[in-house]
Amino acid sequence: MDKPFQRVTVVGSGILGTQIAMFAAHAGYTVNVYDTRQGAFDETYAKLYADLKAKQINPVIAWDQWQGCKEAIRFTTSLKEALSDVDFVVEAVTEDLNVKRELFKKMGEIAPPEAIFATNSSSLPVSKIEDSSARPQRCLNTHFYMPLQGITMADLMGGTKTLPEVMDKGEQWLRSMGFVPLRVKKEILGFCFNSVWRAIKKQSLYMWANDFVDFRDIDRAWRIFTGAQWGPFGLMDTVGLDTVANIEMVYYDKSEDPQDKPPEKLLEKIKKGELGVKSGKGFYSYPNPEYLDPDFLNPKK
Ligand SMILES: NC(=O)c1ccc[n+]([C@@H]2O[C@H](COP(=O)([O-])OP(=O)(O)OC[C@H]3O[C@@H](n4cnc5c(N)ncnc54)[C@H](O)[C@@H]3O)[C@@H](O)[C@H]2O)c1
Incomplete structure (x- = not known):
């Protein structure tokens, strides 16, 4: 598939x-990665590597191609360096509206005027961020899942002023990396599939937090029902429980319905530093969560 542009940050x-950076490099884009945390790319790369190895998952990017992708990616803690000459920026920082707005403002000041800005936010429509960039017509949502594990689809949604050509370029970019674009026709919280997944996640958390069931049984049921390798709780651990809670807060802030609030029991786990795979403990313990046990689906009594 032809590339709609060449330089991605x-x-x-x-x-x-x-x-996302790994997939862009794998598809042959020139990739810069920016983070305020020194060594962020190497650190997360190592975590992803260890997590997939422990789960014995064959990633979509074959193991023998990881090193090449890593070497092709240029990491910097200078936003100016990261954005000089860029065509397409995809923002994937912490799920916080103010942080994202501040970044889009800086990006708008630094990046070439034609550059497109996408946000990977799980819950914020780009319409909440676009004006801070001073180029709302070139902003969109591209929402990824866990692509290395095989979920190679992404939601695609415009803001209030997004040009059709910008949506088309976003779609082409996704296709060029082997993703199925899920194009949203009008704005909705959670985009296409993420809003469906959110309903499953919310109900699963409710069942656990109110002690109706053991969370493992929900994971077992989900896996038997769908044939998936993980259930909702295993997946939330991979996503990061802090990210999960932040996403729920976005829904709560919009609806002000107490049922949309993340459960207190989840916030307590986060306070204890139980964030999932990234901290070594969430619902399960890592790197060898019990759901990898061959007997997990049908444990011997
Ligand atoms: N985790 C998931 O499964 C998932 C899935 C889809 C979308 N998302 C979305 O992607 C985004 C990132 O989520 P994540 O799980 O990768 O988060 P994460 O906590 O793993 O990583 C966030 C990174 O952003 C960096 N950061 C924070 N503020 C920054 C700033 N001002 N400038 C530069 N870097 C900054 C942090 O140092 C960190 O490396 C969020 O918007 C989230 O909603 C997450």
Whole structure:
């Protein structure tokens, strides 16, 4: 598939930004990665590597191509360096509206005027961010899942002024990296599939937090029902429980419905530093969570 442009910058090298950068490099883009944290790319790369190895998952980017992708990616803690000459910026920093707005403002001041800005936010429509960039017609949402694990699809949604050609370029970019674009026709919180996944996640958390069931049974049921390798709780651990809670807060802030608030029990886990794979403990313990046990689906009594 033809590339719609050549130079891509990923802003934020956490769990998602690092994967997006790997896929862009793998597809032959010139990739810069920016993060305020020195060594962020190397650190997250190592975590992703260890997590997939422990889960014995064969990643979409074959193991023997990882090193080449890593070497092709240029990491910097200078935003100016990261954005000189860029065509397409994908922002994947912490899920915080003010942080993202501040970044889009700086990006708008530094990047070439034609550059397109995408946000990988899980819950914020780009319409909440676009004006800070001073180029709302060139802003959009591109929302990825866990691509290295095989979820190679991405939601694609415009803001209030996004040009059709910008949406088309976003779509072409996704296709060129082997992703299925899920194009949203009008704005909705959670985009296409993420809003469906959110309903599953919310109900799963509710069942656990109110002690209706053991969370492992929900994961077992989900895996048996769908044939997936993980259930909602295993997946939330991979996403990061702090990110999960931040996303729920976005829904709560919009609806002000107490049922949309992340459960207190989840916030307590986060306060204890139980953030999932990235901190070594969440619902499960890592690097060898019990759901990898061959007997997990049907444990012997
Ligand atoms: N984790 C997931 O499964 C997932 C899935 C889809 C979308 N997302 C979205 O992607 C974004 C990132 O999530 P994540 O899970 O990768 O987060 P993460 O916590 O793993 O990483 C965030 C990174 O952003 C960096 N950062 C924070 N503020 C910054 C700033 N001002 N400038 C530059 N870098 C900064 C941090 O140092 C960190 O490396 C969020 O918007 C989240 O909603 C996450």
